[in-house]
Amino acid sequence: MDMRLFQAADTGNINLLHHLLAQSSSILHTIALASNENPLHIASTAGHVEFVKEMIRLKPGFAKEVNQDGFSPIHLASAIGHLEIVKELLKVDRELWRLEARIEWTALHYAASRGRVDIIREMLLACPESIEDVNVHEETALHLAVKNSQFKAIHFMINWITGMKKDEILNMKDELGNSILHLATWRKHRQASYRMGTWQYCS
Template structure:
């Protein structure tokens, strides 16, 4: 009868589910105590069978918290797939499952952020705001995951809701802020957004680099200057009297922007004078 139940889950066949449970009222209880890697709720959720999911939840809400061999709950799967209505149904019966972590220490909010499912992410954050502050492997926050996977819209949503300067300036185990990650990946739009939102560009990572220093490492000089010039002139690093100095691992130090412009201007005047 177990195999019939899983077949019904694959098909999303609510009628078969009801018939099976009519014959054996303890069927779902035995599933919970068995040695299967996945429950029928995992299977139905993964395949997006909303009616089947809701029928199981009416009869055995405890299944919502069950974890598979990867420590994933059905909510992790729904968040990964972007199934908003299933997410809403699962959270409704037990909001606390938002805190359950998989083997990588990721809860369903982390998964939704990584996949860029903004509507799902908003639903989960509104249900359990505290779950958004959980840290995953390597000391990374949910904001680090957004930048790492280049999910700018998810990042914008989280920063608007969380609005915590300390949190948005959090560093991972390597001392990197989310601005460091954006700089390494050359995410221009993200860099500008984060600077506008108050992420501190003066923070150094464990190797002594600021985010803009890393930007110069990974970009051509022209591209680095283009991005830096797009960043609002609000921080100490952008003070026109000090310029912006980019260290690199070749032993060369780029000139501050103001000095570079002055030198270029003098060269143009000399060239014009002797033309």
């Protein structure tokens, strides 16, 4: 990648981007020949919303590309917690949540493992069925939130699941046969109890 284009994406400098395009209208089309990372990856990581919007306008296909580590822009934005960027990316294609990164993690998996409740809310609003997606280890987003002690995310997802009457998701097991209750009990950081059809987390 032209280092000036990298700089523009990293700093969110739209004027520099347009200057580079004026010098070479093909600069965005030749990136794939020189780098596995495109400007949308960089801007999504850095959190530059306006630059992301402009890049999507110029090259929407960048939203579906993965970098050398197997991450797409929505994976990066979801893990870091850039809500507005996630919203912009979902405008390109609401099916972006289906993109899988390494070991079959989706954007929701990354958001849940980091406790990004606002991202989780947006993702479930856009694609409710994503709550059932599992990675290569048969872990749901809820499994990952429990494993990483993300209690606000756990509370939000359990309330959402019960509100949607999808209680069977609470009993889904990973490849080792662990449900979220098994994991919570094993980790001993919180006790989970099931009472009258409602999951409650107690300190």
